[in-house]
Amino acid sequence: MRYFLEFAYDGTAYHGWQRQPNAISVQQVMEECMSTLLGSPLELVAAGRTDAGVHARKMVAHFDWEEVLPQEDIIHRLNSFLPEDIAISAIRPVQPEAHARFDATSRTYEYLLTQEKDPFLHRGTHRVHHPLDFDAMNTAASLLLEFEDFKCFSRTHTDVKTFLCDIREAHWSQKGETWVFTITADRFLRNMVRAIVGTLLLVGKGSLEPEGVKTIIKSRDRSQAGASVPAKGLYLIDIQYPQTTYPDG
Incomplete structure (x- = not known):
């Protein structure tokens, strides 16, 4: 069985x-x-x-x-x-x-940020010390849904056959003292979510205009995107399958 x-x-x-x-x-x-x-x-x-x-x-x-x-x-x-x-x-x-x-039809990740020093959050969130414009970051995040090829956010020297991903959700929301980036897609490239968050942080700091994310994606060049954020803030939170996967489905 x-x-x-x-x-x-x-x-x-x-x-x-x-x-x-x-x-x-x-x-x-x-x-x-x-x-x-x-x-x-x-x-x-x-x-x-x-x-x-x-x-x-x-x-x-x-x-x-x-x-x-x-x-x-x-x-x-x-x-x-x-x-x-x-x-x-x-x-x-x-x-x-x-x-x-x-058989997985979608996967959802969350990335957790905090802007305040909290001894109970430091192990599982990434602390950002400077102010961030989350409205601009959400504008930039929404642009991800317009594209399919995300080679610019992939780890280099990878052996994947395709860089195509169907992103269905990408947004920031505040939960208490924590800011959460939620992203859902059919598949993800290695290092993809951390690279996306790093790029959105450039937007939040004012170093990159939201529309600049389009230029980065079209470049297909990892060096054009932001630095990957630390792994400790990243969580796989859900995986979905067809109901027919289960005998009683």
């Missing part, structure tokens, strides 16, 4: 989701934990790979298991076994051909 595993993690202590030869990853910790608990080797295929220090409020991965799993019991046992910075919220049976990465 194939299952979708829904879970969250604080990425501070990890070098991203994906297994790496000389660094600890979320994938390694989870696979080792689940393999030990279930008594047989197990491989997780995630909806995407987050970079070092990036967090996930909702990540999805699939795995195959021959037996029917007692879901509530397994969730409780796994959460007791996993470190405090990783938590499983659901295990759901899915169609045999369902794929956590390729």
